[in-house]
Amino acid sequence: MLLELDNVTVAYGRIEALHGISLTVGEGEIVALIGANGAGKSTTMRAISGLRPVGKGKIRFDGDDITKMRADLRVVRGVSQSPEGRGIFPGMTVRENLEMGAYTRKLRSEIDEDLQRAFDLFPRLKERERQAGGTLSGGEQQMLAVGRALMSRPKLLLLDEPSMGLAPMLIQQIFDIIVEINQQGTTVLLVEQNAQQALSRAHRAYVLETGRIVKEGTGTDLLTDPAVKDAYLGVA
Amino acid sequence: MNFEFLGDNFMSLTVTGLTQGAIYALVALGYTLVYGVLRLINFAHSEVFMIGTFVTTIVWAGLGFGVGASAPGTFGVLGLIALAIVAAGAASGGTALIVERVAYRPLRKRNAPSLIFLISAIGASVALFELVGAITDRQPRGMPSLVQPKVQFTIFGADITNLQIGIILSALAMLAGLDIFINRTRLGRGVRAVAQNPDVAALMGVNKDRVIMLIFVLGGMMAGAASVLYDIKVGLTTYSVGFLIGIKAFTAAVLGGIGNLRGALLGGLLLGVVENYGAGVFGNEWMDVVAFVMLVVVLLFRPTGLLGESLGRARA
Ligand SMILES: Nc1ncnc2c1ncn2[C@@H]1O[C@H](COP(=O)(O)OP(=O)(O)OP(=O)(O)O)[C@@H](O)[C@H]1O
Ligand SMILES: [Mg+2]
Numbered sequence: 001m002l003l004e005l006d007n008v009t010v011a012y013g014r015i016e017a018l019h020g021i022s023l024t025v026g027e028g029e030i031v032a033l034i035g036a037n038g039a040g041k042s043t044t045m046r047a048i049s050g051l052r053p054v055g056k057g058k059i060r061f062d063g064d065d066i067t068k069m070r071a072d073l074r075v076v077r078g079v080s081q082s083p084e085g086r087g088i089f090p091g092m093t094v095r096e097n098l099e100m101g102a103y104t105r106k107l108r109s110e111i112d113e114d115l116q117r118a119f120d121l122f123p124r125l126k127e128r129e130r131q132a133g134g135t136l137s138g139g140e141q142q143m144l145a146v147g148r149a150l151m152s153r154p155k156l157l158l159l160d161e162p163s164m165g166l167a168p169m170l171i172q173q174i175f176d177i178i179v180e181i182n183q184q185g186t187t188v189l190l191v192e193q194n195a196q197q198a199l200s201r202a203h204r205a206y207v208l209e210t211g212r213i214v215k216e217g218t219g220t221d222l223l224t225d226p227a228v229k230d231a232y233l234g235v236a
Numbered sequence: 237m238n239f240e241f242l243g244d245n246f247m248s249l250t251v252t253g254l255t256q257g258a259i260y261a262l263v264a265l266g267y268t269l270v271y272g273v274l275r276l277i278n279f280a281h282s283e284v285f286m287i288g289t290f291v292t293t294i295v296w297a298g299l300g301f302g303v304g305a306s307a308p309g310t311f312g313v314l315g316l317i318a319l320a321i322v323a324a325g326a327a328s329g330g331t332a333l334i335v336e337r338v339a340y341r342p343l344r345k346r347n348a349p350s351l352i353f354l355i356s357a358i359g360a361s362v363a364l365f366e367l368v369g370a371i372t373d374r375q376p377r378g379m380p381s382l383v384q385p386k387v388q389f390t391i392f393g394a395d396i397t398n399l400q401i402g403i404i405l406s407a408l409a410m411l412a413g414l415d416i417f418i419n420r421t422r423l424g425r426g427v428r429a430v431a432q433n434p435d436v437a438a439l440m441g442v443n444k445d446r447v448i449m450l451i452f453v454l455g456g457m458m459a460g461a462a463s464v465l466y467d468i469k470v471g472l473t474t475y476s477v478g479f480l481i482g483i484k485a486f487t488a489a490v491l492g493g494i495g496n497l498r499g500a501l502l503g504g505l506l507l508g509v510v511e512n513y514g515a516g517v518f519g520n521e522w523m524d525v526v527a528f529v530m531l532v533v534v535l536l537f538r539p540t541g542l543l544g545e546s547l548g549r550a551r552a
Contacts, residue, residue: 051435075441087436089429100429103422104441152441 001060002027002187003048003156008057010040010047017043019211020057025156030178030188032198032219034232035208041191042084044208045160048189049081050074062155076104080154084161084191086145090134094125097133097144101151111151118147121177138165146174150181157181160191175201195232199223207232242516247394249512255400255469257508258407262462263485264492264500265414266332266455272495272545273431273451275350279357280335282482283364284456287331288324288463289473290368293379295323303378313382317464325460332456333449335360341445369475376474383468403465410461411501414454418497427451431495480524484511487531493541502542506530 003025010018018040025031033041046052048059050071059067066074080101089097098118102111119126122143128136136144146162162178163171175197182188192198199205199219207215207228215222222228242249263285270278296302296316307313339360343353385397418424429437430447438444466481467473488507492499507527514526534542 049439051438070443071438072441072443075439081439083436083439087433087439089432089436091432092425092428096425099422100425100437100440100442103426103429148440 001025002029002062003189004058004060005044005048006058006060008044008047008059009055010043010052011055012043016055017211018047021208021211021213022057023206023213023216025187025189027155027187028182028185029204030182030190030202032190032192032195032202032205033208034192034195034198034205034222034228036231038210039208040211041208042160043211045081045084045158045189045191049079049158072104075152075154078152078155079158080149080152080156081158082145082149082160082162084164086138086141088133088136088141088144088148090132092133093130094133094136094144095129098125098148098151101148104152110153114151114153118150121150121180122147139167139170142166142174146177150186155187157186157188158191159188161193162190163192163194163197171197195228196223196234199228237517238519239517242513245394245516247392249516250509251394251396251400253509253512254505255403255508256512257488257505258404259462259466259469259481259504260485260488260507261501261504262407262410262458262465263481264489264504265411265458265497267486267489268492268494268497268500269427269451269455271489273427273448274340276340276353277357277486278332278335278340278452278455279354279482280339280360280364281332281455281459282478282485283361283368284328284332284335284478285459285463285466285481285485286368286473286475286478287364288328288460289467289477290372290377291324291327291460292320292464292467293377293473295320296379296382301380301382303380305380307380307382307384316382317468320464320467321461324463325457328460328463329453329456331364332452332459335364336449336452341448365475365478372475374475376472378472379467381471399469403469406461406465408501410458411497414458415497417454423450484527487527490541491531491534493543493545495545496541496543499541499543499545506542 001024005021005023007020007022008018009016009020021044033044035041043052047054050069054067058065061077061079089100098115102114105111124140125143125147128140133144142162142165146159149157162174166174171194178188179201190198190202199222202219205217205219205222206213266281266284267278270276301316339356340353343356383399385399387395388398388401389396418427426442427447427450429440429442430444434444484507488503489500491507492503510530511523511527515523
C-alpha cells in the first residue's frame with residue numbers, strides 16, 4: 001500500500017472532526033473520497049499532508065510511519081496536495097506559482113521539463129505565464145493549483161475538489177487530465193462533490209459521513225449503490 | 237517659522253535628510269520583513285540595532301582604534317568599516333535570531349493570540365535595553381572619527397560630503413541586494429510564499445521555521461549594517477540609542493507600507509527628508525513632531541501606506 005490510514009482521529013480544538021477513519025490507497029490507483037459538506041473530507045486531506053495534527057491512529061506512507069512528520073518533509077517524501085480553495089499565491093505570477101510547486105527539487109533541467117508538461121496539460125496557463133496568480137479566474141486558479149501540485153513529481157497526488165467552480169466542459173477536461181496523470185504513473189486520492197464523475201473515474205472509493213467511513217467499494221459498485229445514489233448522485 | 241531658511245538651504249537639508257533616511261530605511265527593513273511574514277511588530281528590533289552600534293565600537297577598539305585614535309589611510313578605514321559591518325551584522329543578526337527563539341517561537345508553537353506576542357516583544361526589548369544599560373553603566377561610548385567629512389562636490393549650493401555619499405550608497409546597495417534576494421531567488425520565493433499563505437507554503441515543501449529564522453537574521457543584519465553607518469555618522473552610542481531610531485524606522489516602514497521592502501526605502505528617505513525640512517522651518521525641537529504629523533496625514537489618505545503591502549497578500 002502506498003498510503004494507509006489506520007483509525008485516524010483529528011480534532012479542531014475540542015471538537016473531533018474525524019472519529020477514527022481507516023483507508024488505503026494502492027500504488028497506481030485513483031481513489032475517491034465522497035461525502036456531504038462537513039463530513040471531514042478536507043480534514044482527511046489535511047491530516048495526510050500534515051497540515052492538521054493527528055490525535056490517535058497512524059498514517060503510513062510508502063512503508064514509513066509519517067504520522068508525526070512535518071508537512072514540508074512529507075512533500076520531499078512524495079506527497080503533494082492541491083488544497084481546497086486552491087491556495088494560489090496571489091502576489092506571485094503563474095510561473096512563480098508553478099516554480100513553488102518544485103520548491104523541494106534541485107535539478108533545473110527536470111524542473112523545466114515539468115513546467116513544460118504543466119503548460120501542455122493546461123495551455124491556458126502558458127498564455128497567462130506572467131500574470132499575478134491573484135488575478136486569474138477561479139477556473140484558471142484551479143488549473144494552476146493542480147499543475148502546481150504536479151511540479152513536485154509526487155508519488156501521491158491529493159486533490160481536494162479539483163472541479164470546484166469549473167464550467168461543465170472544463171469539469172470533463174479536468175477529470176480527463178486526472179486520469180491521464182494517473183496513467184503516467186501518479187497515484188491519486190481525490191475528494192469530490194461531483195460524485196458522479198469521481199466514482200466513474202476512480203478505481204475505488206470511500207464514503208465519509210460525519211467523520212466516519214460508512215461505505216467503500218469499487219467506483220462502479222458505489223455508482224450503482226442505491227443509498228449512494230440517493231444521497232450523493234442526485235437521482236431519486 | 238522660517239521658510240526663508242528652508243528655501244536657502246533646501247538642497248543641503250535634502251541631502252542631510254536622505255543620509256538620515258537611508259539609516260531609517262535599513263532599520264525599517266527588519267520591521268517590514270517580520271511583519272510581512274508573521275504580522276508581528278518586533279519591538280525588540282530597535283535593540284537589535286543598538287547591539288550593533290556597540291559591537292562596532294568594540295571591534296574597532298579591539299583593533300586599536302579606540303576613542304581619540306587617529307584614522308588609518310583610506311584602505312585602512314574601508315577595511316575597518318567592512319569588518320564592522322560583518323561583525324555588527326553577525327551580532328545583530330544573531331541577537332534577532334535569539335529574540336525569535338526565546339520570545340516568539342515558543343508562543344507560535346502554542347498558537348498564542350497576537351496580544352501575547354506584543355507583550356513578549358516589549359519584554360524582549362526591555363530586557364536587551366536594560367542588559368546593555370547595566371553592562372555599560374548607562375554611559376555613552378565614543379569612537380574615533382574614522383571618516384572626516386570632506387566636501388566632494390556642490391550642487392545647487394549644497395556641499396555634499398564623502399560621508400553622505402558613502403552612507404546613502406551603501407544603504408541603497410544593501411537594499412538592492414535584499415530586494416533581489418527576496419524577488420529573484422528560490423529562498424526568497426519561499427519567504428514570499430510563507431508571507432502570502434503559510435499553510436500552502438508548507439504544502440510546497442517550505443520549512444516555515446527556517447524562513448522565519450531567515451527573515452529575522454536578514455532584518456538583523458540590515459540593522460547591524462545601519463548601526464555601523466550610524467556610528468560613523470554620529471561618533472557616539474549609548475544603550476538607549478535604539479529607542480528613537482527604532483520608532484523612526486518603524487514609522488518609515490508604516491509610511492511606505494509595512495510588509496513592503498521598497499516601501500521601507502521610500503518611507504525611510506521621505507521621513508528623513510521631511511523631518512529635516514520641518515527642523516529647518518520650525519526649528520530642531522519640532523523635527524519629531526513634523527515626522528509623526530506626516531505619518532498621520534499619510535495614513536489618513538492611504539491606510540496601507542504609500543506603496544501598500546507586497547510581501548504578503550496584497551498586489552503583486
Ligand atoms: N479550522 C476549523 N476549525 C474548526 N472546525 C473546523 C475547521 N475546519 C473544519 N472544521 C469542522 O470539521 C468538520 C469537517 O470539515 P471539513 O472541511 O473536513 O469538511 P468537508 O468534508 O471537506 O466539507 P466540504 O465538502 O464542505 O468541503 C466540519 O464540521 C467543520 O465545521
Ligand atoms: Mg472540504
